[in-house]
Amino acid sequence: MKKLALVLAVLAVAYCAASYFVGRQAEAVLNTRLEQMKADAPGVNCKLKDKRQGIFTSRYTYTVAFDVPGEPGRTASGKPITLDAILDVSHGPVAFAGGPAACLAITDTTFAANQDTPQIPRDFLAKLPELAQTTLRTRIAFDGSGVTSIAVPPASRTVQLDNGTSLQVEWQPLEASVTFNADVSESEMTGRCPLIRLGDGKASATFAGFSFTSKARRITGKIWGGSYRVALESFDIQPAAPDTPVHLDKLYANLDLKPRGGLLDYAAEFGGIGLDQAGTVIPATVSLAVANLDVPALDELQSILQKQATPGALPQGSPQEDLLRVGNSLLARSPRLDFSLKALEGDLGPVTLQATVNTENMKQVPANAALIPSMLRATAKLDGPAKGVLELACLLAQNKTKRPSSDPALRQEMAVQLDQLVLQGILVPSGDRLASVAVWDGVGLAVNGKRLQ
16 A cells, blocks of 8 residues: 555656646747737737646736727727737646547637726627627647637627627627647638627627638748638618618638639638629629739738737838839739629629729839829629629619619619610620620720720
């Protein structure tokens, strides 16, 4: 028994020593992550406020200052937005937070206002305390990789705004996770929130089925490539009378950044399904792509913009000269812009609009901006059923005229205008379809082969 007790005592001491040693390693990993955050997000300043390190657990308190877009580091009161981030760390080699787990550490992070937090964000957190109850749990593996789980608890309450309005705020649990490798050069993210609803008793907005995913890889110090997806099952606006309700389904935004040697190709697509005032289903997708972007130039541009947005940063060189140099580097690779719109379905569609802008004749930023059009080359093509073209024209006109697209008088006016465009040769009929091709050659615009005066 004595030998067994001695062995257990030795093992206990060894484990305590191992846990303390692993705790010091975890602290080094945290410090590395903070340094990376400073490099990636200069607008966030993080300083150690308090440290209490134990054998099995440690607590670190950081003061985090956030920049406000448009006026770095300032709120309307003129003070930086500051909060305390409290990190409770359970040391490995077997971390016991939430159940035994073999890892370097498990970190639970919470946020709280401090004595320097301005009154506006302090009041905001007081009115929506669930936001302050947001938790982040990070499990760090022995190789430095890890996964962070983010949880925002549900809320349903009435918030009194400064102007006296009572705002009903409701959201269901928001959950997200981020997986990263040891040097945070690769990451994957997922998140979802079933419902968000805002209303003031007169009007309301509802977001249902929100989700996002991403898979990213660092290309340079400041440029990331990868795929990003955001989706929303439905979006509803119930406005105050007499305005018309808005209902959209299956909304999504996809963004892809693909490296290709020293170049980066950017592609974005947005889509969804809407209903007009007559109940017509209107599916639509919009795509925007930019090819042949110079990666080193993009990295330098990001550095320039971050320096300009960093409070107290000393100016180095001329920002105009820096931007001009970056612009010339980008143009030297002949970037190309592609745009496409696809709308409607069935008998009405699809109606498509495609456009391309080439910069191959523009190798540097001209001294005179008036010379830019002569250096660009562009084409645009429109094609679709005549019924669909008329429908789109009425949909666009209803916002300007404040009349529903189903209004007979509005539809007649749009039909007359389309007939006039056919007579002018701007639209070309072919059976029950309408088409048009426009070309800009740097000198003038030609539509369907006829140069416009």
